[in-house]
Every structure is written in C-alpha cells, then in structure tokens.
Amino acid sequence: EVQLVESGGGLVQPGGSLRLSCAASGFIFSRYEMNWVRQAPGKGLEWISYISYSGSTTYYADSVKGRFTISRDDAKNSLYLQMDSLRAEDTAVYYCARIDIGVYYLDYWGQGALVTVAS
Amino acid sequence: QSVLTQPPSVSGAPGQRVTISCTGSSSNIGAGYDVHWYQKFPGTAPKLLIYGNNNRPSGVPDRFSGSKSGTSASLAITGLQADDEAEYYCQSHDSSPSGYWVFGGGTKLTVL
Numbered sequence: 001e002v003q004l005v006e007s008g009g010g011l012v013q014p015g016g017s018l019r020l021s022c023a024a025s026g027f028i029f030s031r032y033e034m035n036w037v038r039q040a041p042g043k044g045l046e047w048i049s050y051i052s053y054s055g056s057t058t059y060y061a062d063s064v065k066g067r068f069t070i071s072r073d074d075a076k077n078s079l080y081l082q083m084d085s086l087r088a089e090d091t092a093v094y095y096c097a098r099i100d101i102g103v104y105y106l107d108y109w110g111q112g113a114l115v116t117v118a119s
Numbered sequence: 120q121s122v123l124t125q126p127p128s129v130s131g132a133p134g135q136r137v138t139i140s141c142t143g144s145s146s147n148i149g150a151g152y153d154v155h156w157y158q159k160f161p162g163t164a165p166k167l168l169i170y171g172n173n174n175r176p177s178g179v180p181d182r183f184s185g186s187k188s189g190t191s192a193s194l195a196i197t198g199l200q201a202d203d204e205a206e207y208y209c210q211s212h213d214s215s216p217s218g219y220w221v222f223g224g225g226t227k228l229t230v231l
Contacts, residue, residue: 044121045208047220062217104212105155109164
C-alpha cells in the first residue's frame with residue numbers, strides 16, 4: 001500500500017525556518033517525481049515545488065522561490081522541504097504528493113502537515 | 120487568484136446531475152495539457168478522482184466523469200449522493216516557468 005506521511009510541522013515565528021519531511025513507503029520511491037502542495041486556511045490548493053526522480057531538477061512557485069528548498073534522500077525513502085524566511089502567508093497545510101510516472105497528475109497524497117507562522 | 124477558474128460553489132439534490140467547470144488558457148489546458156480532478160473533504164488529503172481528462176482510477180464510481188474542450192474542462196457527477204458533498208479541484212500543467220502545476224480555486228459541492 002502506498003503511504004506518504006508528512007512530519008515537522010508546527011508553530012514558527014515570522015522570519016524563522018522549518019523543515020518538513022515526507023516518509024514514503026509501499027512503492028519504489030527513487031522512481032517517482034514528487035511535489036509539495038499547500039492549502040492555506042480557507043483557500044484552495046497551491047502547488048509550491050517539484051523534484052525529479054533523480055533530484056537533479058527542481059521547480060518552485062514564485063511565492064516560495066528563493067526561500068524554500070526541496071530535496072530527497074532515496075536511501076531513506078524521504079522527501080524534504082526546507083522553509084526559510086517564513087511569512088504569515090506561508091501558514092497552510094503542506095502536502096507531499098507523488099507524481100504518477102510520465103504524467104502530470106498526483107496519484108497519492110500524504111495526510112498533510114500544518115505550518116503556522118505567527119508571533 | 121488561481122490560474123484555472125472554477126465556480127466557488129454548485130449544488131444539487133440527491134439523484135440529480137451537476138457539472139463543475141474549469142477554465143484555463145492557451146498556456147495550460149489550451150496548450151493540450153490534460154486536466155485532472157481531485158475530491159477533498161475537510162481535514163483530509165485530496166484524492167485523485169479523474170485523470171487524463173476522462174479516466175477514473177480504480178474504485179471511483181462511474182457516476183463521476185470528465186471532459187475537456189479547448190481551454191476548458193468539466194467534471195460531471197450523476198446520481199448525486201449525500202457523501203459527494205466535498206470540494207472539487209481541477210489541475211493541469213502550465214508551460215509558464217512561474218507555475219508548472221496549476222490548480223483551480225476549488226468548487227464546494229453542496230447536496231441539498
């Protein structure tokens with residue numbers, strides 16, 4: 001069974017940093033590209049970052065570019081999101097999601113990790 | 120402001136048919152990229168509902184169907200049931216460097 005489990009969320013002050021992790025199981029993690037998607041309170045889904053199966057290619061939404069860094073450790077079957085210079089508008093539930101091979105849709109999602117940026 | 124435009128809400132009585140529209144542009148849906156749909160209940164992760172415009176993952180009832188034409192797509196739900204009440208999001212790919220995966224703003228379906 002495919003499982004994605006996020007961790008590392010919490011309360012952080014504006015300007016602070018947080019690192020989210022996503023533990024994958026039930027599939028060959030190294031073969032899949034991955035995304036991070038977030039949902040702010042009362043808002044819709046927003047794609048924020050992509051990483052290729054090799055980790056050599058990454059993309060970011062303009063809203064997080066230069067502040068967030070996506071990475072992966074295939075030996076640990078884990079995806080990460082390093083979030084720096086956090087702002088109040090980064091408050092959201094963050095989901096890791098698997099990209100089905102060769103296509104652009106997200107076939108499995110984690111349960112989400114809540115990040116609250118407030119003083 | 121989402122790249123893909125969806126109506127904020129739709130409603131229907133049990134047993135009825137409802138449709139949810141998703142309008143994009145020439146850099147995403149109109150460029151030939153497929154449209155996918157997700158169902159989301161409050162406090163839970165999104166679930167893939169329709170992929171590749173009109174394909175259902177295993178386990179999704181055939182009451183759910185999708186279509187695409189030009190720069191728009193639609194999700195249709197027939198035989199509406201109370202547990203269909205959820206938020207529905209369309210998603211596509213975009214050729215713009217500022218946002219490769221683009222979502223609609225979401226549509227809240229209310230079953231009357």
